[in-house]
Structures are given as C-alpha cells and as structure tokens.
Amino acid sequence: MSEQSWIAFWQTVLLLGLGSYLILAIVIVPFGARDIYRLFKNLDARDAKENES
Secondary structure (H helix, E strand, C coil): CCHHHHHHHHHHHHHHHHHHHHHHHHHHHHHHHHHHHHHHHHHHHHHHHHHHC
C-alpha cells in the first residue's frame, strides 16, 4: 500500500472512531442523567414512606 492509502485509511478510522464516540456520548449522557434523576426520586419516595411508618 502506498503512503496515501495509509493516510486515507487512518483518517477514515479516526473519523469513524470520533463519530461513534460522539453518538455514544449524545445517547449515554441524557439517559444516564435520567436514570440518576429517577434514582434520587425513588430514594426520596422511599424515605418519605419509611418516615410515615
């Protein structure tokens, strides 16, 4: 393979890697924040229920 072919190959690999990371970050951050919000909401509800007893 020529040098230009290797440059094109590694550019493609880099762009695909950065693109997948970006998509993963866009998906994981909102869903992770939603899960943490639900966790604290459930903990507050459970704490309120235990205080009633």
